[in-house]
C-alpha cells in the first residue's frame with residue numbers, strides 16, 4: 001500500500017488498484033472528460049462507471065485523451081462498468097456488455113459487475129458474465145449491492161466465484177458482517193459512497209482524528225477504508241479534490257483510530273437497501 005498505483009490481488013490473480021475515481025452523477029460533457037483525464041494524469045489508474053450513469057462515452061474520451069497525453073498503455077488502466085437491472089438476462093447482459101464497450105471505445109473491461117441483485121434475474125446475468133470471462137473478454141467479474149444471502153444464493157449455482165462485491169460503505173455503514181463473509185470467501189469488498197456522498201465531512205470525531213494527522217477528513221476516511229482492506233472509488237469532478245483524495249499513502253492510522261472510526265457505525269445508508277429496492 002505504497003502509492004496511488006498500489007494494487008490488491010483478486011481471487012483470479014488480477015491486480016486491481018486500491019483507489020480509483022468514481023463518476024456517478026457526472027453527466028456527459030467537458031467536466032466529466034476533464035475529471036477522468038485529470039485523475040489519470042495525476043496517477044489514478046482505476047475508473048468506475050456504469051451503464052446507468054449514462055456517461056460511458058465521456059469516460060472513454062477522458063481515457064483516450066489521458067493515454068495520448070501520458071503515453072501510458074491501456075493495459076495499465078483498470079476500467080469498471082456495470083450491467084443495469086433492465087438488462088439482466090443471458091443474451092441481454094452480453095448485449096449490454098457490447099454496448100458499454102462500444103460507448104467507452106474499449107475492446108475489453110477490467111471489471112464488469114452486476115449492479116443490483118434483482119431477484120430471479122441475477123443468476124442468468126452471472127452466467128453471461130462467466131461466459132465473457134471464460135472467453136477472455138473481461139479480466140474480472142463481480143457483483144454490487146449483494147448481501148450475504150445474495151452471495152450464498154449466487155454461489156450455489158456459480159461456476160466462477162465473484163472477484164468483487166461493490167457495496168455502500170463508510171464510517172456510518174461499516175458492513176462488518178458482510179466484510180467478514182467476503183473475506184472468508186476471498187471476495188474483495190469495494191466501497192461505494194466511501195465518503196458518504198460528502199455527508200461526513202463536518203463530523204467532529206473525524207475532525208479530531210484529522211487534526212492529529214494534519215489531514216482532511218476525506219483523507220482520514222479513505223485511509224480507514226484502505227487499512228480495512230477495502231478498495232475505494234471516491235467521486236469528485238474538482239481537480240484539487242481528485243488530488244487530495246489520492247494523498248493518503250504517506251501516513252498510517254493507529255489501530256485505536258481505526259477502531260474509533262469503526263465505532264461510528266449506525267448501519268445508516270445513503271443509498272437504497274439491497275433487500276428492499278424497487279427498481
Ligand SMILES: NC(=O)c1ccc[n+]([C@@H]2O[C@H](COP(=O)([O-])OP(=O)(O)OC[C@H]3O[C@@H](n4cnc5c(N)ncnc54)[C@H](OP(=O)(O)O)[C@@H]3O)[C@@H](O)[C@H]2O)c1
Nearest residue numbers: 022023024048192193194195196197198218234235236237
Ligand atoms: N454500485 C453502486 O450501486 C454504486 C452506487 C453509488 C456510487 N457508486 C460508485 O461509487 C462512486 C463513489 O460514490 P459516490 O459518488 O456516491 O459518493 P462519494 O464518493 O462518497 O462522495 C462524492 C461526493 O463527495 C464530494 N467530495 C469528494 N471528495 C471530496 C473532498 N475531498 N472534500 C469534500 N468533498 C468531496 C463530491 O463532490 P465534488 O464532485 O463536487 O468534489 C461528491 O459530492 C461513484 O461515483 C460510483 O462510481 C456505485
